[in-house]
Amino acid sequence: DQQVKQNSPSLSVQEGRISILNCDYTNSMFDYFLWYKKYPAEGPTFLISISSIKDKNEDGRFTVFLNKSAKHLSLHIVPSQPGDSAVYFCAATVFGSYQLTFGKGTKLSVIP
């Protein structure tokens, strides 16, 4: 049973436009959510996170939105740049645990 789902395996976006990556979760115990970016042959790199007590968190070009009632979060990248092309993973964790539960990732391609 997949508790964190990223339903879009891939996404293509023109450079300068907005990229929106989506993530759904089923476990209502999750209280902290993270987005990671991964290039081939490298480990995932932390991008941004959000606690369940917030509905939005911003860091430069990256904004994460959390809709608890819908059990849905999204990552917005504005403006998208070719260097953003990578696989993006959504992850979640339960209070008191260091275990991250990951989605299967969305491959973002930003076209120059």
Add this chain to the structure above:
Amino acid sequence: KAGVTQTPRYLIKTRGQQVTLSCSPISGHRSVSWYQQTPGQGLQFLFEYFSETQRNKGNFPGRFSGRQFSNSRSEMNVSTLELGDSALYLCASSWMRGEQFFGPGTRLTVL
């Protein structure tokens, strides 16, 4: 600060053998977690160690084991390797709950 390091980066083994992978966390990080990444299953949690104690374990068979040393360095061991164990094994360290810092991974190929 140096990042998380993992050795070796690549490994080829045959079925039935065993393998040990090593991870050095970021200095000051006492929690080390291990994940397996495969194309079909994505990133799956193996186990987490904190101050030499395993605090959490994922849904993997007993062939997968690990340990942590007093300097927070960690090793994971897979015995009786199967073809399905071919994967990228990632180690992550953290000093608090939330953000984890990942190493580059060890690519294990089982023939």
